[in-house]
Ligand code: CP
């Protein structure tokens with residue numbers, strides 16, 4: 001069946017079929033080729049998009065800006081302090097105002113219900129640039145990166161190490177189930193994904209010939225993995241006080257050389273970034289002073305190793321976000 005995503009929101013990958021995800025990935029690969037070869041692709045001239053950020057960002061913001069500009073769109077960025085939304089204007093009213101002026105709206109912020117409400121009222125496509133529950137645009141870049149390095153995702157063993165119930169881990173479980181990749185969440189039991197989401201993903205995985213499993217055993221989690229993935233231990237929006245507890249819970253799940261040695265020799269390391277792999281950030285330096293640890297979710301050695309594909313992954317954010325903008329607005 002032909003895929004047509006014009007006018008669709010992009011809120012979470014649970015709403016998308018495997019064929020629709022495949023279509024976006026193929027389109028992204030085509031845009032990457034065009035960008036590399038200097039082929040202009042200003043297919044959306046005359047359109048305008050707005051980027052509404054209630055949390056900070058480097059990759060997602062820059063990807064939407066560059067992708068939008070490459071496609072010929074006008075782009076407006078609203079930072080966490082400079083719109084009326086929430087303080088003086090409801091989400092529904094903001095959506096109706098922005099929908100009158102723009103052809104598409106990106107939202108990064110807090111609860112998934114906010115992006116869902118924007119979508120209900122906007123009248124134009126709304127794209128989720130990260131909520132507390134999901135980070136769907138990140139997933140397209142991650143799959144693209146795995147395919148570039150390992151050929152395909154189907155049948156591969158993917159392990160997420162650490163805070164396995166955060167937005168990135170939830171989304172990775174969904175995309176794995178949709179595309180036939182065996183997903184392992186490896187972390188302490190209290191940080192496993194919500195049971196209802198696990199059950200939903202297990203059902204989808206069964207349809208696509210793959211498995212979803214949870215383990216708190218690091219050796220078992222890393223064994224035979226094709227991809228080892230991790231994310232920061234405390235996500236945006238979580239209170240600073242939680243660091244003490246998270247470090248205690250997650251220090252044994254740090255991705256280091258020993259852990260990587262337990263995966264397949266061909267395994268790659270991935271991280272959505274930003275990452276605390278040294279003390280060259282204010283938070284990294286502060287944690288080192290308070291807790292005496294200089295590397296957190298991944299060691300500098302693994303982060304800088306040949307197995308690490310984190311900067312390919314970051315670049316692919318732009319190509320895949322371009323595919324989402326184009327497919328939903330063209
Ligand atoms: N991976 C990612 O979403 O990065 P930013 O927070 O910099 O957008």
Ligand code: NVA
Pocket residue numbers: 130166167168231232234235236272273274
């Ligand atoms: N889990 C992280 C992802 C950042 C891209 C966060 O929400 O802060």
